Amino acid sequence: MAQTNPPFLTGVPELLVLRMLSGREMYGYEIVKAMRLVTAEAIGFGEGVIYPVLHSLEEGGALKARRKSVNGRERVYYAVTTKGKRRLEHLSDEWKRVSLGVNSALNGNGAGGDPEHA
Amino acid sequence: MREERFESLRLELLQSGVSPVYVERTILELTEHHSDLELAALESGLGAEEAARTARATLGDERAIAAAILAHPELLTFSMRYPRVAYCLQSAAAIGALPGLPLMFCIEHRPELARWAAAVGVAATLMGGVLATLNWLIVVPF
Numbered sequence: 001m002a003q004t005n006p007p008f009l010t011g012v013p014e015l016l017v018l019r020m021l022s023g024r025e026m027y028g029y030e031i032v033k034a035m036r037l038v039t040a041e042a043i044g045f046g047e048g049v050i051y052p053v054l055h056s057l058e059e060g061g062a063l064k065a066r067r068k069s070v071n072g073r074e075r076v077y078y079a080v081t082t083k084g085k086r087r088l089e090h091l092s093d094e095w096k097r098v099s100l101g102v103n104s105a106l107n108g109n110g111a112g113g114d115p116e117h118a
Numbered sequence: 119m120r121e122e123r124f125e126s127l128r129l130e131l132l133q134s135g136v137s138p139v140y141v142e143r144t145i146l147e148l149t150e151h152h153s154d155l156e157l158a159a160l161e162s163g164l165g166a167e168e169a170a171r172t173a174r175a176t177l178g179d180e181r182a183i184a185a186a187i188l189a190h191p192e193l194l195t196f197s198m199r200y201p202r203v204a205y206c207l208q209s210a211a212a213i214g215a216l217p218g219l220p221l222m223f224c225i226e227h228r229p230e231l232a233r234w235a236a237a238v239g240v241a242a243t244l245m246g247g248v249l250a251t252l253n254w255l256i257v258v259p260f
Contacts, residue, residue, distance in 0.1 A: 027147075027150075028147050028150075028151050029150070029151045029154040029155070032151075045178070046176075046177060046178015046179060046182050046183065047151060047155070047176055047177050047178060048148055048151065048177045048178040048180075048182070048183040048186075049178060049182065049183055049186040051143075051144050051147050051148065051183075051187075052144075052183075052186045052187040052189070052190050052193065053186075055140050055143070055144070055187075055190070055193055056190040056192055056193060059190075059192045059193065060192065073150060073153075074146060074150065075150065076143065076146070076147055
């Protein structure tokens, strides 16, 4: 059974998908493989859930899709639009801000000081 | 037929009001993805049955996929997203169509209407003739 991550990772698949597609257009299976590779499989999920994320981003205008027949296989390739690039920048900034905050808390810089020595 | 594999998911999504365009695309993509996973598993040395099982597990549970799709309201049909607006629009369209319905009926049933008009014309002519004759018989003195 595929591993899953807690709900607080909402928004992360969107960020990763946009990041993967910022270099070149890809289809679903390629995107998942690239994600597993660059995250060293740190983020586990049932691979089928990538498609609602892709379709939602397409619906929102962040991605555009085109069908292509490759070696008798019907592939749907996704590419980032200008709007998608702006969304990626925004999500990246958000993620950096949040991770900085979480790291700061883990390093004991929070209001309560080092939780281990509280 | 490979796509029969996700038939229950297709039905569930359609019944839940997901736009048919996205349903068909999702089924196509899942089918292709499953084939890629199966192929990769076979290349890694697994047997056919084990490869199919691994591909299925990696792809994830159909319920989880359906839940993930339904969590995106933008993928639903307009009438599912805005049921009240859709209801109002449908009602307005129905009311707006009412005056046009007789005209549409006439266009659709042209031959029958032509026959009916001809019959009415013949009947009116005959009746007119009979009445004129009677009138002439009564009014004109012998």
